Amino acid sequence: MTHPPLRVAVVGCGDVARKHHLPNWKELVGEGRVTLTAVCDAEPDRAALCRDDFEVVKAFSSFDEMLAEGAYDVIDICTQNRLHCPMTIEALKTGANVLVEKPMAMDSTEARQMVKAAEKASGKLMVAHHKRFEEGAEQLKTVVDAGELGEIYTAKSFWLRRRGIPGWGRFHIAEESLGGALIDIGVHMLDLCIWLMGSPKPVAASGKVYRMFGDREDLVNGEWGVPYDVSEFDVEDYATALIRFENGITLSADFAWAANIPEETWGFSILGDKAGIASPPLGIYGAEHGCLTRKTFDWIPDEEGHREEIRHFTECIEHDRPVRVQPAESLRIQQIIEAIYESSQKDAEVRIQ
Numbered sequence: 001m002t003h004p005p006l007r008v009a010v011v012g013c014g015d016v017a018r019k020h021h022l023p024n025w026k027e028l029v030g031e032g033r034v035t036l037t038a039v040c041d042a043e044p045d046r047a048a049l050c051r052d053d054f055e056v057v058k059a060f061s062s063f064d065e066m067l068a069e070g071a072y073d074v075i076d077i078c079t080q081n082r083l084h085c086p087m088t089i090e091a092l093k094t095g096a097n098v099l100v101e102k103p104m105a106m107d108s109t110e111a112r113q114m115v116k117a118a119e120k121a122s123g124k125l126m127v128a129h130h131k132r133f134e135e136g137a138e139q140l141k142t143v144v145d146a147g148e149l150g151e152i153y154t155a156k157s158f159w160l161r162r163r164g165i166p167g168w169g170r171f172h173i174a175e176e177s178l179g180g181a182l183i184d185i186g187v188h189m190l191d192l193c194i195w196l197m198g199s200p201k202p203v204a205a206s207g208k209v210y211r212m213f214g215d216r217e218d219l220v221n222g223e224w225g226v227p228y229d230v231s232e233f234d235v236e237d238y239a240t241a242l243i244r245f246e247n248g249i250t251l252s253a254d255f256a257w258a259a260n261i262p263e264e265t266w267g268f269s270i271l272g273d274k275a276g277i278a279s280p281p282l283g284i285y286g287a288e289h290g291c292l293t294r295k296t297f298d299w300i301p302d303e304e305g306h307r308e309e310i311r312h313f314t315e316c317i318e319h320d321r322p323v324r325v326q327p328a329e330s331l332r333i334q335q336i337i338e339a340i341y342e343s344s345q346k347d348a349e350v351r352i353q
């Protein structure tokens with residue numbers, strides 16, 4: 001049965017909406033599966049530019065007006081972190097399906113409110129953890145789910161930039177974003193790794209966050225530049241953590257917007273007693289017939305995470321299927337992040353309920 005085109009509204013016409021969300025919704029417009037019904041940005045010029053560039057029906061500068069004046073099947077929230085929770089809850093109340101950018105929220109209290117709102121709502125809620133949709137992620141999940149790693153006991157996850165502090169938007173201001181490298185890029189890697197590990201229940205975290213570069217007058221930020229006012233920078237640019245899960249499973253993590261290393265690097269390893277998966281180089285590592293073995297890939301489906309995520313969300317609505325990133329899983333990631341910040345402040349391990 002064909003579905004009438006879904007009416008999509010995108011809220012927040014900044015970097016991620018222009019580069020990743022609107023082009024992918026536009027592709028679905030071309031396939032007759034959605035209409036771009038509204039865009040909204042507090043800065044009217046930004047909303048108008050997106051309306052014109054992406055052939056959107058109407059531009060709004062007020063979220064409340066947008067909700068009052070139209071009916072939407074999908075509301076895609078691409079504003080800064082502080083607005084994720086209040087906008088999601090309002091959007092769910094209208095009956096719309098809500099895709100909200102990462103991180104889910106500012107803290108676990110907000111994240112819990114969002115989970116509750118989604119439970120009551122007729123629409124679906126998904127946090128935009130696009131790394132679960134990138135090249136290789138689904139295939140590795142199949143390997144893990146088939147039990148090929150055996151008993152998973154530990155994992156490692158990292159994303160370290162040499163110099164890559166976001167200079168636009170509100171990333172550098174705690175009141176708007178809560179934190180820096182951990183909540184911005186760490187959230188991606190934590191979500192990916194914990195999902196691949198089979199979503200074990202976190203029970204405690206210990207961590208330390210550092211602000212070493214972002215507030216310095218002599219900051220060298222490479223090609224990212226320094227368009228923000230360094231005196232406003234009050235978040236971390238490095239985070240390190242150890243997370244404990246039920247059954248003695250652990251995950252160690254390091255995330256940096258800036259660090260004195262040779263070059264940007266990101267990856268993970270998930271270790272089991274039969275085999276491990278690791279990246280880079282992406283592969284399955286083990287031992288067979290008295291030899292150490294590796295299985296790497298000559299070809300994997302070439303998937304762009306944001307594109308696949310938006311297509312997946314659309315398909316879940318069209319066919320009424322559960323979304324890949326469940327709100328309860330995103331709440332757990334939020335709890336872990338909160339525990340790491342708290343642990344850093346207290347210089348002690350923090351329990352996660």
Ligand SMILES: NC(=O)c1ccc[n+]([C@@H]2O[C@H](COP(=O)([O-])OP(=O)(O)OC[C@H]3O[C@@H](n4cnc5c(N)ncnc54)[C@H](O)[C@@H]3O)[C@@H](O)[C@H]2O)c1
Pocket residue numbers: 011012013014015016017040041042043046061062063078079080081083101102103128130168169170184
């Ligand atoms: N998944 C990813 O790879 C990825 C990449 C970048 C950013 N993000 C996330 O996306 C979000 C936005 O990041 P960005 O880089 O696009 O930031 P941005 O600052 O470029 O865009 C945010 C936009 O929201 C608008 N806005 C602010 N208040 C508003 C309001 N009340 N109503 C409507 N619009 C409002 C701003 O004017 C701005 O245009 C952040 O939460 C960030 O973590 C995700």
